[in-house]
Amino acid sequence: MSSLFWLENRIALVSGASRGLGFAMAEALAAHGAHVILNGRNAATLEKAAGRLKDMGYGAEALAFDVTDAAAAVDAVERIREVHGRLDILINNAGVQHRVPLTEWQDGDFERLLASHLTSSFRLSREAAKLMIAQKRGRIINTGSVAAILARPTIHGYIAAKTGLHGLTRSMAAELGPQGITVNAIVPGYFATEMNEALLADKDFTGWVEKRTPLGRWAQPHELGGAAVFLASDAGSYVNGHLLVVDGGMSITL
Template sequence: MNAGAVSERTPRLAVVTGASRGIGRAIALRLARDGADIVGAGSSIDGLAAVAAEVRRLGRRFHPMAADLADPDAALDLAARIEDHHGTPDVLVQAAGINRRAPAVEHSTLDWDDVVGVNLRSPFILAREFGRGMVRRGSGRIVFVASLLSFQGGLTVPGYAASKGGVAQLTKALANEWAASGVNVNAIAPGYVATDMNDALQADPVRHRQISERIPAGRWARPDDIAGAVAFLTSPDADYVHGVVLPVDGGWLAR
């Protein structure tokens, strides 16, 4: 089958959180190119306008949904709105995420709650709510966005490291429960990606050089590199892939 063809099993509807920019935007566009209609969630409708236009130029539908996933009630509300308007999606990709940097002794409880809320609590709620329908239907794909800090501890990011470690374990836990029902639950673990979340690191010439020198591939990832891994995990080629946390890191973890 050529790269532009759409398989009969191509997902009809994919929900992508964090779709307005960076990795989430690249994933939404890649899945649209592969034939899916997109429900894109972001912090504001206005922020989703650009990716909406790009998806529609590809001939697919884009349904914007605003949600502040730091709000404890937002994920449940978002899931209900999507179910009411579109039913249970074929694919859920959870790319929304935040980070707060501070030494552990200065890392506030508010920052901890915000980071864990967006990166772990909300993804669990969305997976639970859509997973219920996927299990009942007997099919579905859920892809979490983990991190290199699902494997490593990092520095001055205790909340982020804890949340991404939790994402890796949640991936395995849900796969254990839902694989036999035809629901594939996996995660990707991006390496250093040239997005606005990493602006400070890219702007620091010393840290940028140190990081770049350690990456065997010799460069930082582009968002499209990450989107390609998601495309695989949501394709028929990954039918027998369950509970995997797939590093997409240019070889960082192998170093």
């Protein structure tokens, strides 16, 4: 395997990694030699996910906490410092969805969406940056969304949060670059995960995605792994503040 993509001796924290895109990105990092720390709220599911990676011979462990719990997030990064002495890669990926017409959106739901996607990414990045600045190297990767480039009805809190996350990616990249830290976002299109269960069950919507996407299909979670490895590895050493769109071409077509 090319050393350009090799992640041996790198410690990576991936939030929202018990399933879906987070698990797929963690698996790809681990397959390239990284030791991955999987995060999610449900400890039992998370242990199973880490077990699956360990069974494949990869370095993996579970670290359950709610990314919206400020104290728990700060403690988690401190624990990683105590146990591993470093943190090389942070992927801010945890998040939830909420779909209702604008007039039915409650303040609490809007704030919950901002907290799970945006505030949590800001906080975990700040804590990770303290370690990465001391190391003079690090990689922060945020999971954005094509929905922050092309809007849709009903997902107001989600789009607001992801648009903020794209902006936060750039402001952190501008500030942390001189410290040897890159900050980028991966911007997925439509992937077949639990978050999209309702959309996948809707034949009309599924057909629309297939027609709207030049590749003519939904993506599978493993198809995000390569982008994560690229941005986390030496192959992406001069890529900073970039939004890497992985959407089968959806956002470049009308």
